[in-house]
Amino acid sequence: MLLDLHHLREEYAERKLDASEAHTDPFIQLQQWLNDALMAELPEPNAMTLATCTKEGIPSARVVLLKGVDRSGLDFYTNYHSRKGREIDENPHVAVTFLWLGLQRQVRVEGVVEKLPREQSELYFQSRPLGSRIGAAASPQSEVVDRAVLEADFMRLQAEAEAAGGTFPCPPHWGGYKIIPSRFEFWQGRISRLHDRLEYSRAEAGEWRIVRLAP
Numbered sequence: 001m002l003l004d005l006h007h008l009r010e011e012y013a014e015r016k017l018d019a020s021e022a023h024t025d026p027f028i029q030l031q032q033w034l035n036d037a038l039m040a041e042l043p044e045p046n047a048m049t050l051a052t053c054t055k056e057g058i059p060s061a062r063v064v065l066l067k068g069v070d071r072s073g074l075d076f077y078t079n080y081h082s083r084k085g086r087e088i089d090e091n092p093h094v095a096v097t098f099l100w101l102g103l104q105r106q107v108r109v110e111g112v113v114e115k116l117p118r119e120q121s122e123l124y125f126q127s128r129p130l131g132s133r134i135g136a137a138a139s140p141q142s143e144v145v146d147r148a149v150l151e152a153d154f155m156r157l158q159a160e161a162e163a164a165g166g167t168f169p170c171p172p173h174w175g176g177y178k179i180i181p182s183r184f185e186f187w188q189g190r191i192s193r194l195h196d197r198l199e200y201s202r203a204e205a206g207e208w209r210i211v212r213l214a215p
């Protein structure tokens, strides 16, 4: 064995999660935990692992950044032609997880995605620093690429942006998605592996049913 990880063992004892104190609205519960992660100054608290699947059900996962959350869903931005974009085109079912190790917490969200309205994607694109805008446009995300070609394309687009007075349009294949959740799970690490897990699932009438799951 190259690396023995068997002895790594962390005891989680700092916090608990009970249905009596959790919010009945999972979006508010998520906002509270995101806020706790922000207050705790954890690195990249809005980073979430996004799993997508092909139409055959073959999964792939990667980290993206949550850029907005309200009762309509969870928003993130990417290249629509990327591998994740192609998989979402085939199969809108996704899952995300947030991991806040500093708070001994994990959140899982499952649902379907839809594209954000074009105006919202363009507005967000224009709020990004010029370098990020140009980088997004220069990168054929998920394609095989030569670093020198990528950098040359970046320089060419940068010169175009400078000639246009620092303006740069949002490429049509770049934009946002909204995850519309049907299930949330809030996980709080507890002592002796008796962790707390609260599952919220959306009932027919739209209200959220909360149950405790075995750890």
Ligand SMILES: Cc1cc2nc3c(=O)[nH]c(=O)nc-3n(C[C@H](O)[C@H](O)[C@H](O)COP(=O)(O)O)c2cc1C
Residues within 6 Å of the ligand: 044, 047, 060, 061, 062, 063, 064, 065, 066, 076, 077, 078, 079, 082, 083, 084, 085, 141, 142
């Ligand atoms: C902390 C972190 C944040 C990231 N945020 C994003 C993001 O918001 N959007 C994005 O498209 N890729 C983001 N990435 C890059 C993705 O993980 C991934 O490499 C890229 O989207 C291509 O994935 P795909 O080929 O599966 O489509 C991020 C990576 C890390 C490590």
